[in-house]
Amino acid sequence: xxxxxxxxxxxxxxxxxxxxxxxxxxxxxxxxxxxxxxxxxxxxxxxxxxxxxxxxxxxxxxxxxxxxxxxxxxxxxxxxxxxxxxxxxxxxx
Numbered sequence: 120x121x122x123x124x125x126x127x128x129x130x131x132x133x134x135x136x137x138x139x140x141x142x143x144x145x146x147x148x149x150x151x152x153x154x155x156x157x158x159x160x161x162x163x164x165x166x167x168x169x170x171x172x173x174x175x176x177x178x179x180x181x182x183x184x185x186x187x188x189x190x191x192x193x194x195x196x197x198x199x200x201x202x203x204x205x206x207x208x209x210x211x212x
Contacts (some may be wrong), residue, residue, distance in 0.1 A: 120121070149188075157185060157186075157188075158186040160181075160188075161182070161185060164178055164181045164182055164185065165178075
């Protein structure tokens with residue numbers, strides 16, 4: 120397919136959606152993983168590493184991402200993704 124044509128069609132469709140009368144969807148909070156998900160992901164990473172499906176480096180990265188998603192063990196079972204995003208945004212500024 121012609122990429123230029125696809126891009127042009129997408130721009131036309133996006134501009135049509137931005138016309139007056141079309142409002143964006145209301146923002147909703149998304150439940151973020153908590154302590155239970157942390158334990159589940161820890162077990163999954165450990166199992167994959169023991170079965171040699173992932174390398175030591177893969178396990179290290181997966182554990183790092185797991186801790187970022189659940190932000191340690193001192194969290195309640197459920198949190199909103201917005202609060203985690205704001206925490207991440209502040210740590211990279």
